[in-house]
Amino acid sequence: ADPLLDVRDLHVEFRTRDGVAKAVNGVNYTVHAGETLAVLGESGSGKSVTAQAIMGILDTPPGFVTRGQVLFQGRDLLTMSAEERRKVRGARIAMIFQDALSALNPVLTVGEQLGEMFRVHRGASRKEARAKAIELMDRVRIPAARDRVRDYPHQFSGGMRQRVMIAMAMALEPDLIIADEPTTALDVTVQAQVMDLLAELQREFTMGLILITHDLGVVADVADKIAVMYAGRIVETAPVHDIYRAPAHPYTRGLLRSIPRLDRKGRELYAIKGLPPSLLHIPPGCPFHPRCAQARGRELCRSDLPALLPVVGGRASACHFWKETLGDDNAAADRAG
Ligand code: SF4
Ligand code: MG
Secondary structure, eight states, X not given: OOOSEEEEEEEXXXXXXXXXXXXXXXXXXXXXXXXXXXXXXXXXXSHHHHHHHHHTOXXXXXXXXXXXXXXXXXXXXXXXXXXXXXXXXXXIXXXXXXXXXXXXXXXXXXXXXXXXXHHHHHOOOHHHHHHHXXXXXXXXXXXXXXXXXXXXXXXXXXXXXXXXXXXXXXXXXXXXXXXXXXXXXXXXXXXXXXXXXXXXXXXXXXXXXXXXXXXXXXTTTXXXXXXEEETXXXXXXXXXHHHHHOOSSHHHHHHHHTSOOGGGTTSOOOOOSSXXXXXXXXXXXXXXXXXXXXXXXXHHHHHOOOOOEEOSTTOEEOOTTHHHHHHHHHHHHHHHO
């Protein structure tokens, strides 16, 4: 089947006082109905900006899509009329943000905000809208929905507020949900519950889901495939389990090693040394080379930008020496196991 969403060669720039920040530099990814894509990377990797370009909400300093296509059900969101685009983005694609408190309106009750979706988009009466709001709150398992429908966002706990956000996103039964760090602000147990709920709804409604996160630890059980971003590019894509078993890019390997693991208790947590590059001055060659241990003594890493190319088994890597990375980890797994 054709993908639900097909992002092609997307480029986004921000014009800042200090120059042009190249936030997204040729991103390609697809999401099919019923599929979950996890987009992973540190902050500034371009994972949120890509989502904002899809949703048409690039914020200040002004961001511009300078090249590419965002095909949704086969039609380019970037070139369709403003009217059509509003319809698609309002009803067919929904977004969930990290900070529900600032995404929700503080002076309206949760019931009013949920109800408004049905009043505006479905022409529901006040009474119908309220009934729908309660139904939705039940669906996302907010206890005592009938009473809580009258509460304001600040009266909910962080986890419950995130459920309200999910209910808002689900209200019109969209085809695609984009969740940007949906559980980052929550504590670990609540994170898992919210992630499970999202995965359950996604399966039930056969939606496409894009899960944006900096934390490889939270997506293992819910994602089908992963795209790892660095400096505005995808550096590795893989079916989810392969990436945990044996990454094919040194950056992915670094992210994996920095996940806290119970079986490594007591051992020092690994951190990738250095910082992501400024998007105003992306290093030549492989953008990861200043932080990459494998780059040592290798001119190619400093001179040639590696393209994202198929490697093995439905996977792609943007590393000149992916074989080595993959080999290291296979060898390590053999030794361990
Ligand atoms: Fe490291 Fe070179 Fe691979 Fe880039 S191309 S990730 S610098 S080994
Ligand atoms: Mg972000």
